[in-house]
Amino acid sequence: MSVLGRIFLVAKREYKHHAQSKGFWLTMVAVPVIAALAGLIPQWVQENKPARAFTVIDQSGGAILADIDATIAADNAKRALAALKDYAADNIPPESVPMLSPMAPARGDITADDVAVFQAWGGVEKAKELLPKLVREGAPAFNPPGPRFVRVEPPPEVDPAADPAAIGTALSPYLRAEKPIAQTAPAYLSSALIVPQDYVLTRPTTAIQYWTTNINDFDLQTLVERALTAEAQRAMYEEQGMSRDAVAAIEQRRVALQPFSPDKQESGGEVEMKDRLLNIVPLGLALLLWMSIFTVANLLLLGVIEERSNKLIEVLLSSVSAEEFMAGKLLGIAGIGLTILVAWLTVGLIIMINGSGPTVAFAHDAINLILSGPYIPAFAFYFVVGYLTIASVFLGLGSVCNSQQEAQSLLTPLIFVLMLPFFLLMPMLEDPNGPIATTAGWIPVYTPFVMMVRLSTNPPWTEVVATGAVTLFFSILVLWAMARLFKSAILRTGQPPRLIEMWRMMRRGS
Amino acid sequence: MSTGESAISFREVGKSYGDFRAVEGLSFNVAPGSIYGFLGPNGAGKTTSLRMMLGMIAPSTGEISVLGSPSAMGVRERVGYLPEERGLYRRMTPLETIVYLARLKGMDAAPARKKALELLERFGLAAFAKSRIEALSKGMAQKVQILATIVHAPDLVILDEPFSGLDPVNQQVLEELVEDLRREGRTVLFSTHVMQHAERLCDRLLLIARGKLAFEGTLDEARDRMPQTIKLTTSADAADLAALPGVVKVAADPVHAGSYELTMKNGADGENLLRSCFERGLQLTGFDMSEPALHDIFVALVGEGAEVADSRGTAP
Numbered sequence: 163m164s165v166l167g168r169i170f171l172v173a174k175r176e177y178k179h180h181a182q183s184k185g186f187w188l189t190m191v192a193v194p195v196i197a198a199l200a201g202l203i204p205q206w207v208q209e210n211k212p213a214r215a216f217t218v219i220d221q222s223g224g225a226i227l228a229d230i231d232a233t234i235a236a237d238n239a240k241r242a243l244a245a246l247k248d249y250a251a252d253n254i255p256p257e258s259v260p261m262l263s264p265m266a267p268a269r270g271d272i273t274a275d276d277v278a279v280f281q282a283w284g285g286v287e288k289a290k291e292l293l294p295k296l297v298r299e300g301a302p303a304f305n306p307p308g309p310r311f312v313r314v315e316p317p318p319e320v321d322p323a324a325d326p327a328a329i330g331t332a333l334s335p336y337l338r339a340e341k342p343i344a345q346t347a348p349a350y351l352s353s354a355l356i357v358p359q360d361y362v363l364t365r366p367t368t369a370i371q372y373w374t375t376n377i378n379d380f381d382l383q384t385l386v387e388r389a390l391t392a393e394a395q396r397a398m399y400e401e402q403g404m405s406r407d408a409v410a411a412i413e414q415r416r417v418a419l420q421p422f423s424p425d426k427q428e429s430g431g432e433v434e435m436k437d438r439l440l441n442i443v444p445l446g447l448a449l450l451l452w453m454s455i456f457t458v459a460n461l462l463l464l465g466v467i468e469e470r471s472n473k474l475i476e477v478l479l480s481s482v483s484a485e486e487f488m489a490g491k492l493l494g495i496a497g498i499g500l501t502i503l504v505a506w507l508t509v510g511l512i513i514m515i516n517g518s519g520p521t522v523a524f525a526h527d528a529i530n531l532i533l534s535g536p537y538i539p540a541f542a543f544y545f546v547v548g549y550l551t552i553a554s555v556f557l558g559l560g561s562v563c564n565s566q567q568e569a570q571s572l573l574t575p576l577i578f579v580l581m582l583p584f585f586l587l588m589p590m591l592e593d594p595n596g597p598i599a600t601t602a603g604w605i606p607v608y609t610p611f612v613m614m615v616r617l618s619t620n621p622p623w624t625e626v627v628a629t630g631a632v633t634l635f636f637s638i639l640v641l642w643a644m645a646r647l648f649k650s651a652i653l654r655t656g657q658p659p660r661l662i663e664m665w666r667m668m669r670r671g672s
Numbered sequence: 673m674s675t676g677e678s679a680i681s682f683r684e685v686g687k688s689y690g691d692f693r694a695v696e697g698l699s700f701n702v703a704p705g706s707i708y709g710f711l712g713p714n715g716a717g718k719t720t721s722l723r724m725m726l727g728m729i730a731p732s733t734g735e736i737s738v739l740g741s742p743s744a745m746g747v748r749e750r751v752g753y754l755p756e757e758r759g760l761y762r763r764m765t766p767l768e769t770i771v772y773l774a775r776l777k778g779m780d781a782a783p784a785r786k787k788a789l790e791l792l793e794r795f796g797l798a799a800f801a802k803s804r805i806e807a808l809s810k811g812m813a814q815k816v817q818i819l820a821t822i823v824h825a826p827d828l829v830i831l832d833e834p835f836s837g838l839d840p841v842n843q844q845v846l847e848e849l850v851e852d853l854r855r856e857g858r859t860v861l862f863s864t865h866v867m868q869h870a871e872r873l874c875d876r877l878l879l880i881a882r883g884k885l886a887f888e889g890t891l892d893e894a895r896d897r898m899p900q901t902i903k904l905t906t907s908a909d910a911a912d913l914a915a916l917p918g919v920v921k922v923a924a925d926p927v928h929a930g931s932y933e934l935t936m937k938n939g940a941d942g943e944n945l946l947r948s949c950f951e952r953g954l955q956l957t958g959f960d961m962s963e964p965a966l967h968d969i970f971v972a973l974v975g976e977g978a979e980v981a982d983s984r985g986t987a988p
């Protein structure tokens with residue numbers, strides 16, 4: 163049997179062994195699912211918060227109460243409009259969506275103006291009337307989201323003219339959910355606003371009191387504060403002699419900076435939303451690279467410790483050389499790593515493509531970018547060098563340790579060093595040509611992750627080649643040193659060697 | 673004996689760990705087709721020697737030849753090795769394990785599988801062929817490992833403490849297996865503490881103590897090194913016994929009055945002693961002249977070897 167034959171046999175056993183473990187399947191499926199859930203759950207929670215009841219006692223005359231009611235109505239309409247646009251994107255063939263209708267896809271955030279137009283157009287009622295004629299066959303019915311906030315009348319025993327502190331006291335059993343405020347949901351009072359008698363929006367002497375037990379829920383507070391601030395500003399402009407229309411026109415005015423990028427010279431340099439989003443793709447790839455390498459490097463460590471501690475290694479070493487054994491293990495586990503990577507990408511894309519609206523478009527753009535750019539060969543190269551370096555270090559460490567505990571103490575400082583690119587990724591995304599990124603690109607262990615991100619900014623090719631060569635050389639050096647360590651340490655018994663002894667083993671061999 | 677004829681040959685082989693000499697100046701040859709015993713007390717250097725034989729660790733000094741190759745790694749497909757400490761992948765089955773190790777030794781998948789099933793059947797493990805190793809008893813797992821050692825029909829089988837951990841029945845099975853291997857013309861070298869196995873099986877023995885060769889030769893040669901002892905039960909007294917021809921030493925049994933152990937001069941004949949007793953009218957009620965057991969030889973030689981090591985070890 164040839165050297166390659168033996169390496170292949172070891173690799174095959176290694177691959178089979180791990181591919182049959184539960185952990186492998188868990189890692190393959192659970193990681194993307196958890197990642198997707200982590201992204202979706204907060205949104206889902208936000209969208210599905212139950213309606214919260216609040217009450218307003220306006221001692222100042224009723225104008226502020228009217229403002230608040232208008233604000234809540236606009237909030238409901240805005241949510242309905244957003245839901246309508248999502249629903250339309252999923253269920254109406256694009257050519258059937260009238261361009262200027264509220265059902266057209268959003269261009270940026272939904273503004274107060276969009277909401278006003280939607281309400282003037284006829285709102286949810288009009289949408290419900292039109293939709294059945296437009297949707298695809300078999301589309302589900304449009305279900306606009308319920309309100310976030312429902313204003314209820316204060317309980318009858320509360321005297322609306324009383325001192326605000328006394329009102330607060332009278333409301334406290336309701337706010338503490340000891341007494342229901344209504345027969346139907348939302349049955350309990352979540353907050354109460356008390357506008358004092360002498361309160362003037364433009365020149366407040368006291369504050370509007372916001373009573374609640376949920377002091378970490380800022381949703382209503384923020385909504386009302388924003389609306390009343392805008393209202394106060396409008397009133398003050400009017401006091402200066404401006405007409406309401408003039409103020410509205412001023413409020414409409416927005417100054418925007420149009421981003422341009424020299425990388426997009428051919429298309430006039432304008433940066434689109436798409437371009438910005440797609441800068442994130444290499445970052446995602448770098449993260450993926452990092453996670454997959456670490457997941458499997460750890461398998462190597464645990465595997466070698468097992469073979470060492472149950473003395474299997476000696477049987478194996480009578481059949482294969484230490485180098486062949488190491489090569490086989492590296493190869494087999496690389497196979498596991500690639501399988502996990504492909505699974506993550508596949509599951510991730512399936513989730514994105516089955517998502518709604520913008521994620522689908524993003525997934526398509528991401529795939530196109532990956533296929534068109536240098537990313538696939540770069541990813542392959544960086545996977546190989548990154549994996550060789552990190553995996554062979556883990557393998558070398560495994561060869562000197564008798565137990566996971568022993569490995570842990572050696573591994574902790576190492577992990578810390580290897581974690582660094584993970585923390586550098588965000589600053590690098592903001593400034594991929596800055597000093598952090600350009601310097602880190604030359605540090606062999608970090609090169610694969612850093613250069614993966616830098617690739618999206620078209621760094622000079624000399625730099626790409628030179629950093630690649632340095633890191634390749636370094637990974638071969640590490641592999642060579644670890645093979646020597648492995649060879650002289652794997653049959654040792656007793657305490658793991660001290661660092662200085664390991665250094666000697668690497669230099670002298672066995 | 674020239675190196676070419678030997679299955680294994682050691683020439684002045686030594687191994688040092690730092691300043692510590694685990695093996696020193698070891699020379700011996702193992703003839704092809706023989707069973708060779710590697711004996712010695714704990715820490716004597718048996719495992720170290722075996723690992724050097726297998727090319728797993730490099731000797732510090734001297735030359736080794738295995739099946740004509742300077743390193744066992746060069747002929748590994750013709751060598752089978754059972755290490756002292758046993759271990760298998762716990763999640764693999766005996767069948768998978770044996771096939772995997774056979775394939776590493778160069779067998780093709782189909783014949784490896786066929787042979788593995790055959791061996792498992794023959795050694796009573798057929799029912800467990802497809803259960804995980806972790807579900808097997810320690811002794812069963814050890815049998816699996818022994819089968820994995822011989823599955824590829826190696827010319828040379830090296831076993832480190834193969835009998836430890838097996839029950840008497842399985843020890844017997846293993847002894848038979850070793851004899852079968854010799855019958856097939858294979859060379860077997862094994863290390864052991866248990867003298868009975870070596871006594872029954874080995875053509876030649878090597879005794880190592882503190883890294884140095886204490887004895888090398890056949891069992892008979894080992895016996896010749898030992899003075900013959902004879903146990904007597906008699907009404908005569910110690911002085912009469914000491915006067916008999918060929919008797920070097922008389923030791924009285926402290927418990928049973930009238931029982932003595934006589935140590936004979938090398939080459940002295942037991943029958944002569946018996947005749948002398950009759951001639952002198954000594955009344956014997958018991959006479960026991962058995963050959964010295966390897967155990968006694970071991971204790972005697974290792975004691976000797978230990979003294980040698982002591983006297984030399986202090987003066988570098």
Ligand SMILES: Nc1ncnc2c1ncn2[C@@H]1O[C@H](COP(=O)(O)OP(=O)(O)OP(=O)(O)O)[C@@H](O)[C@H]1O
Nearest residue numbers: 654655689694712713714715716717718719720721
């Ligand atoms: N890697 C090592 N580093 C340092 N000393 C070692 C090493 N391996 C073995 N030794 C020492 O070499 C000596 C011989 O060990 P070896 O394992 O060969 O003995 P052995 O004859 O097999 O003993 P046992 O019957 O207990 O198995 C022992 O004193 C041991 O401590």
Ligand SMILES: [Mg+2]
Nearest residue numbers: 718719720756
């Ligand atoms: Mg030993």
